[in-house]
Amino acid sequence: MKIVDKIGFDEILLQLAEEASELSQAALKLRRARMGINPTPITCEKANLHLLEEIADVTLCFGILNLSDTEFDYIEHTAKKKYRRWKKRLGIDKE
Ligand SMILES: [Mg+2]
Incomplete structure (x- = not known):
């Protein structure tokens, strides 16, 4: 169980x-x-x-929590997006 x-x-x-x-x-x-x-x-x-x-x-x-593959994909995508945004705010990435 x-x-x-x-x-x-x-x-x-x-x-x-x-x-x-x-x-x-x-x-x-x-x-x-x-x-x-x-x-x-x-x-x-x-x-x-x-x-x-x-x-x-x-x-x-x-x-x-037994998240679905779709939910894990959403988490991964969101984390990557926020990581890029954080780096941009710090001036590490100029994108
Ligand atoms: Mg604890």
């Missing part, structure tokens, strides 16, 4: 939102550890590992 069949799509969305929030917090903590302006007892190494764990959690939720 799949996890989504056991607890339902809406609970996966809830889990994704929770994990995305934790990912956000982990990114902020790593930045704080790296900058050292407002010191934290957590080392950069531990903060980085925590970030990787939260990326894994979010990635796991994506997998459980």
Whole structure:
């Protein structure tokens, strides 16, 4: 049995939102550890590992959502478009 069949799509969305929030917090903590302006007892190494764990959690939720090939294609296309736009804004790409 799949996890989504056991607890339902809406609970996966809830889990994704929770994990995305934790990912956000982990990114902020790593930045704080790296900058050292407002010191934290957590080392950069531990903060980085925590970030990787939260990326894994979010990635796991994506997998459980059981997205279709069309939806994955849309995500890939959108990410590429936004990557090009970001580079353009930074003046890296002149397109
Ligand atoms: Mg998590």
